[in-house]
Every structure is written in structure tokens, then in C-alpha cells.
Amino acid sequence: MSGFAKPLKIALGLAVIAGLIVIPMNFNRYGLFILSQWAVMSIAAMGLNLTLGYAGQVSLAQGAFVGIGAYAAAIMTTHGWPLPAAIVVAIALSFAVGWVLGYPALRVQHHYLAFVTLAFSTLAFLVFRNESWLTGGIYGISNIPRPHFFGIATSKPLPFYYVCLGSLAIVSVAVWWLIRSPWGRAFMALRENPLRAQSLGIDTRRYTLMAFAIGSALGGVAGALYAPLTQYIDPVPFNLSLSLDLLMMVIVGGAGFYFGPFLGAMIAVLLPEWLRFTEGYYLMIYAVAVMGLLIWSPTGILGILDRYLAERRTKAASALRAVAKSRLETVQ
């Protein structure tokens, strides 16, 4: 994104934020639900983007952390706890479990790590389904309340959309801070060359565990918002397919790009709605589009933009060189 002038970037950012606040005021209940879902999934995908896109650790368990957060929030808020307290617990719980899940990553990488996290995903699903004393089993948990903030009820779709959007804003700023900090640089070093990173004093073990724990914690935040959004949860939405969906959001948007998850979540949440008119062919069209994209640009949609900007910069640089050369020749 380095090719745009800074004021233009700021103006564009402000326009998008204003649009996200103002335009949905005219949306119906369903439109607001979809947009809230986009905000929640963006948070979960941002977490996975941190673990996978920045730190290079493959995870097929992000959906399980959304589940952990959702159940934590559902259980606590139906027992009278306020949502912010539930979010704190969801963060702490998924951070701790994510930390533990990071240990296999210290020994195995890539597809082996994918299998370990896949096993965890299945394990979490079984806990949600079978431990019915806690989770309600296959009947799930219903009547999950939406919170009150400063005496304002958010039970209507529009106020709760603003809760989701506000949470997304806070998470976005936190993640922006994190990836610009030395930690973000260390995560990228982990992805690009762990051997060299170690020799520069980077404690690769600790950063690997942190990448898992923080990424998972954001999954927990997403879950804690998902529960009051749908107001009813059962184990099914948190099975492996959610992890795969989140993985796709990250890859399609552009893994390792800050704005990748926003874009990926938008496509994954909105495209099915737009393609609804195709009825039964929706999944096929979607699948072909994703395959086509990944063949064309393995680094996702933002990868295309990045490539274009890099090419433009190279062209500009060679034009400058040509000018300098012709000047030299004129002098001679």
C-alpha cells in the first residue's frame, strides 16, 4: 500500500469508517446481521492472520477458539454476568489454550502442524457437543442477552452492530500497534527465517507461543461477540468448516497484509449473499472463483495490488535512471 500518498490514504480510511457508521442506518435487520457478522469474522480472521500471515504458523483451529469465546460469553451472560466481563474471560481462556496449542509448533511445522491443530479443532467440537452439563450439548444455549452500555440497550440490530463495529475498531488499532512494534517484526522474522532470527537473539520459542496465544485470543473475542449476535449457539457453527472458512478469508484477502482479513471476511460473508440468485450453483461458482484467484495470485487479493505497486515503483525507478543516463550523455 506504500504507493499511495499519505493524505489520500487517511481520506480513504476516514471515508470507509464514516460509511460503515452512516450507511447501515438504512439497513434492514438482515443487512445489519450480515454486516455485524462481517465485523465479528474480521476480528477472528485478524487473529489467524497474525498467527499464520505474520508469524507463519499454520493453524486449522481458529474456529475452535471462536467456539471457546462464544461458549464462555453464552454461559456467563446467561448467568447474569455483563458482556465485557465475559469478553475478558474469553480472551484469557483462549489466550491460555492458544499458548498450550503453540507447544506442538515448537516441534512440528507446516502440514504437520496443520494436522495437530486440526485434531485440536475436532477435540474442541467434541467438548462443545458432549459436555452438555456445561454447554447444553446439541441443544446449545439460547436466549443469550445483548448487553447494556451506559444504560443504553443494544438488543436492537443497529446498536449491536455498533458494538461489533466498535470492537473491530479497538482490535484493529491493537493489531496495528502490535505488528508495527518490535514484536511484529519478530513474528515476521519467525516466518521468514527462524534460524537467522535465533542467531539475532530472538527467542523464537516465546514468540511462537505468543503468536498462537494472541491470534487465538482474538478468535475468543470474535466468539464472545458472535454469541450475543446470534443469541443462540450450538456446536455446529464451530466445527472444522469454520476454521477452514477463516483460513480461506486470510488467504483470499492476502495473508500477511494488514487489510487482508477485512477483505477476506467481506468476500466470505457477503459473496454468498450476492450469489444467492444463482441458487444451487452458488458453492460451485464460489469454489471456482477462489481457485482461479489462488492460481492467479497465491498471495491473495492484496497480493495483486502489492505486485502492481511494486511494478510501478520499478518502472518509475528505471525511468529515473534513463533520465539520469540521457543527461550524462548530453553533457558529454
Next chain:
Amino acid sequence: MSAVLEVTDIKKNFGGISAVDGVSFDVREGEILGLIGPNGCGKSTLFNCILGQLTPSGGEVKLDGRAVTGLRPAELNKLGVSRTFQLLQVFPKLSVRENLILAGQEHQGSMASRLVGRSDAGLTDAANQMIGFFKLDHLAAEPAGGLSYGQQKLLDAAMAFMGGPRLVLLDEPAGGVNPSMLSDLKDRLVAINREKNATFVVIEHNMEFVMSLCSRVMVMAEGKVLAMGRPDEVRKNPAVIEAYLGH
């Protein structure tokens, strides 16, 4: 002069092959020790054993008299030991400046303070100085992956110095670097050696480079130390000529 690094009877076996077979030597404070020998004689394996990338099968490594055998590479780096690798090891997607900041950041404050503190860990000035020192000014904002091989080699060496190390192990710093850049590199190494009193161990095949840079040279062959001494002594040693220089 006291010994910064003492290596005693280091051994490393890979299956039935003895890659390093009882190597002992010490490195004195402020010296530049050259390490030469034919390909496959165990130089890089020795480096990896000293630096914790490999666990030695036997023997001991001491840093300033303290046993550090088996410490992890990151821990050794915190104790002031730094290295470069034989094959290029820069972070291609990060800019030259970011590579250098990354190379120094873990020496600034605690892990928690690096999360809440400045995004450059206070190292932009130091990185810019290093960039100027290695004459990479015009490339500071470029992704490291876009640099020429020789420039990446310079960056690789510069990264090893960002943490202000006392001891630096350089694995073939001159390999693939063109002659004019090579003399730059040598000047830079000598300057850092003198000004910062940093101690170096240099693996190198370029004899001219080794002989003019190093105060002592150690020759290895088949996992063992063949000779150790001043460059001119080593050059005349019949065993060395037979094993290495004669070819």
C-alpha cells in the same frame, strides 16, 4: 590478553561420520582469528556447535571463562555472541533498515517493554549509522530481497554488529562479493575490530582476504586442527601446504 572464547575438545558425530573430532583452541580478546580448511573439513559444523545451532557430541565451550556449551543461539546472542551464515540469511521482505532494527531490537529492554515502547525500539539512528558505515545509504528503504548478492552480504555482516557484540563468528563473509566491495568489507571489519574492540573468528576461502585481515590463522582438515599460528607461519607449514594450499 585474556581469552574471550575457549573451545576444548569439541566433537560432533553425524551417525558414523566424525565431522568435528576433538578441536581445541582459544580466541583472545580483540583478535581476528582466521579459520581455513578444505570444503567439508568441519569449519561450519564447528561454528554451529559453538553457537548452539548444533549440540556437540562432546567437549566444552567457554565464554569469558563461563561454560556456555548447549546454550540456545538466542541466549548466546544475548551474551554478546553474534554470527553470519555461509548462505545468505537476510529477511528478504523487510527493508534494509528494518533488517538492521530487527537485528538489534532484542538487545533493547525487556520483551514487555518492546511491546508497549517505540516501534523502532529506539534503533533508527543506530540502524542509519550502520547503513552509512556499510555504504548502503541509497538502499535503506528497499526490501532486502531486491539487493544484489554482494550488497546482501554487506547487510548480513552489518546485522551481526547491531547488537553491539563482543564476539562475532563470520562464515565466509567474502564469498561471492566482488573485489571492490570486498576491500570495503575488509576496511569495515578492521574498523569495527579496532573501534569497538570486537573479537572475530572468520571462516574464509579467499586466502588473500584471510591473510591480510587475520592476526592468527587456524587450519582444519578432516575435523581436526592441523595448524595454528601467524599467517606467514601457516603459509609455510608443510602439512598445511600438503592438505590445503598445495591443491
